[in-house]
Amino acid sequence: MREVSKKGAFWHWGNWMYKLRFIVLVFWVLLLAGSAIFAAKAPGLLKDNGFTPVGSESDNGIKLIQDHLQTSASVMNLVYESDQLDLTESKNQQVILDSLQELAKLPYVEHVEISKATRNPDARSGVESVDVMMNLHTDAALQHYPEIRSKITAPEGMQVYLTGGTAALYDMQEASKNDIVKAEMIGLPLALIVLLLVFGTIVGALLPLVVGLMSVTTTLGIVYFIAQNHSLSNFLPNLVTMLGLAVGIDYALFLTSRFREELRRQSTVREAVAMTCQTAGHSIFFSGIAVLIGLLGMLFIDLNFFQSLSVGGIIVVTISVIVGNTLLLALFAILGHKINSLRVIPSFLRRKKPSQFWNRVATVVMKRPIIFIVVIAGVLIYAMTPITQIKYNLPSTEVLPPSYDSRYGSDVMKQTYDMREVNGLRVAVQAQGNYWEEQTIAAVSKYMDDLKQTTDVRSVQSYLTAFEGRSPAEISAMLSQQPVRDKLEAEKLVKDKFILVAVTPESNPDDAATDTLVKKLRMINPDQLETTVTGSPVYRLDVIDRIQDKLVNVLLFVFGVTFVVLLFAFRSVLLPLKAVLMNVLSLGASLGIVVAVFQFGHLADLFQITSIGYVSAMLPVIIFCVVFGISMDYEVFLISRIQEEYESSWNNEQSTAEGLKKTGSLITSAAFILIVVVGSFIFTDIEIMKAMGLGLGLAVLIDATVVRVLLVPALMKLLGKANWWAPRWMRPSRQPDKAVK
Secondary structure (H helix, E strand, O other): OOOOOOOOHHHHHHHHHHHOHHHHHHHHHHHHHHHHHHHOOHHHHOOEOOOOOOOOHHHHHHHHHHHHHOOOOEEEEEEEEOOOOOOOOHHHHHHHHHOOHHHHOOOOEEEEEEOOOOEOOOOOOOEEEEEEEEOOOHHHHHHHHHHHHHOOOOOOOOEEEEEOHHHHHHHHHHHHHHHHHHHHHHHHHHHHHHHHHHHOEHHHHHHHHHHHHHHHHHHHHHHHHHOOOOOOEOOHHHHHHHHHHHHHHHHHHHHHHHHHHHHHHOOOHHHHHHHHHHHHHHHHHHHHHHHHHHHHHHHHOOOHHHHHHHHHHHHHHHHHHHHHHOHHHHHHHHHHHHHHOOEOOOHHHOOOOOOOHHHHHHHHHHHOHHHHHHHHHHHHHHHHHHHHHOOEEOOOHHHOOOOOHHHHHHHHHHHHEOHHHHOOEEEEEEEOOOOOOHHHHHHHHHHHHHHHOOOOEEEEEOHHHHHOOOOHHHHHHHHOOHHHHHHHHHOOOEEOOEEEEEEEEOOOOOOHHHHHHHHHHHHOOOOOEEEEEEEHHHHHHHHHHHHHHHHHHHHHHHHHHHHHHHHHHHOOOHHHHHHHHHHHHHHHHHHHHHHHHHOOOOOOOOOOOOOOOOEEOOHHHHHHHHHHHHHHHHHHHHHHHHHHHHHHHOOHHHHHHHHHHHHHHHHHHHHHHHHHHHHHHHHOOOHHHHHHHHHHHHHHHHHHHHHHHHHHHHHHHHHHHHHHOOOHHHOOOOOOOOOOO
């Protein structure tokens, strides 16, 4: 993979970093100071969850309703609960409304009313909800949220919970900020302990943490400026923190370990820095490309959620590679042999000779390669089986734990009200004539009849519901009276040539039967009317369809580009193919376990997870795109070291054992640090980040232990010299040393 005997481009780059070491250090210190100021402000600018399928029928339908009927841009639900009072009684409802007089006086609050939604037969009488309609779009509503919250006080004997879109987004923002701090407080101390055990010195252990924190801070500073003009998902800071710490620390670990090794080999610090860059620096460069390929794959899906995570991930991984190949090399040059100072483990306790454990493992595996391949592949494939039963859904408040108001209030509303009606289907109807004209009335009436005859439709309502049993001519005559029209328009049912039709399905909003119904309704083409089907179930379906429609593109891109990059990196045809296939095994197994935990609830209590019977539709793509690249790291580091040995000995088995011996402990340590860092997100609040932490941690655990330690040596042995075959034009120009032969 690299020239270790010749001074290549990376050697010269390392040499330049040695010469410019103090200038590089000052540059990064100034950049860190500037970035830190803006990094702290970045999460507050991210006010979009990123789930909106912009340009879809559901999105267009919502915009049509808002534009024509002037419906409230934001709606907040206040859920009141009492153990002693019957909140359905009019006197208690009036007490609730009286307590909201200060809220109603706010200039952007349009209307405050007791919810008119149908209650479930078994609903508790101690629950009531209030709808607050506001003339504010999402960004403005979030800015005013603290003021809104301050105007809401629960009457005596009651508790109040704020839920709905605005409240959920605000809680997600707060949870995102808290999660970053919580993950760092858990992950960084544990990572430092592992680094101290690996290096045995305080200086050596602190350097990887510096790179990780530098990468995250610089990236969030850049995100602050991007967010000034572009809407970004509020999940972005969490991914940046997770990836930045994990990748940054891992890359710095490999560089630091290699530098200490080169200090023992080279005659000067300058030579050690240059050779570290030529070897480990070259490896993290290709490793970074492998991670970027996975992150770029998310751009194929036209959702702001994926595009935001992709942009944030690309920036933080790029910064991690740059920091590793600039700042860290400069610090190596400045510290020199002092990197081994401030020992925490006495010299007599440290191993003087390389451990033979990994050599023995490789030897044992290569004696029985077929047995190991069959057993390991069988176990990993079995771990994938839950994927066959995966159920997708689009979470809203479910991404938060019940301790948050918006999540708890949402749960109480689902128990109290008929969610088929609350989250029903809406059809935006545009007629050729005004809604009061006889021809329009006849067309809408026929369309409603067609809807009622559709399977799984429970009820259909529109402005004509109040005139049921009358002919179009009679209805038109009644609508000729201005007061009647004013009342219908005030109820946001009609306006000129625009009509709103509400369809309540027999099945629950999240059921597959409702998805089928949506597709049927979209196939109805009424005469003289233009219809757009929207509503929460349609919105969810459009998001899932948008993900699944591009899933094949994502897979082909990530697999194809990764293969090509590794083909040129390893100068081998089989090694990249093997790397991709093994990644699929480890990735599939980890995703299968994530489904078992989050959908089926296995071990949910252990991970402090509330199982809700489905997997977020975003998770498989995120886990695939993020984990695929990161788990490829270990393949790059291991195979590149094996190739170094092979280019010296030209002995496949010997180079495999030697490569595993020299990288086994390092890869295991790096994997353990990464597992600690990303695993700390399992104990945060946002469900998607929990799943990412679990999925990424499991994938790395499987990849760095079972796959790299056992499966790689077995396949290297089984394939023999075929591992290194490549077309003649790709082969290295040098030939095996005759003495070695």
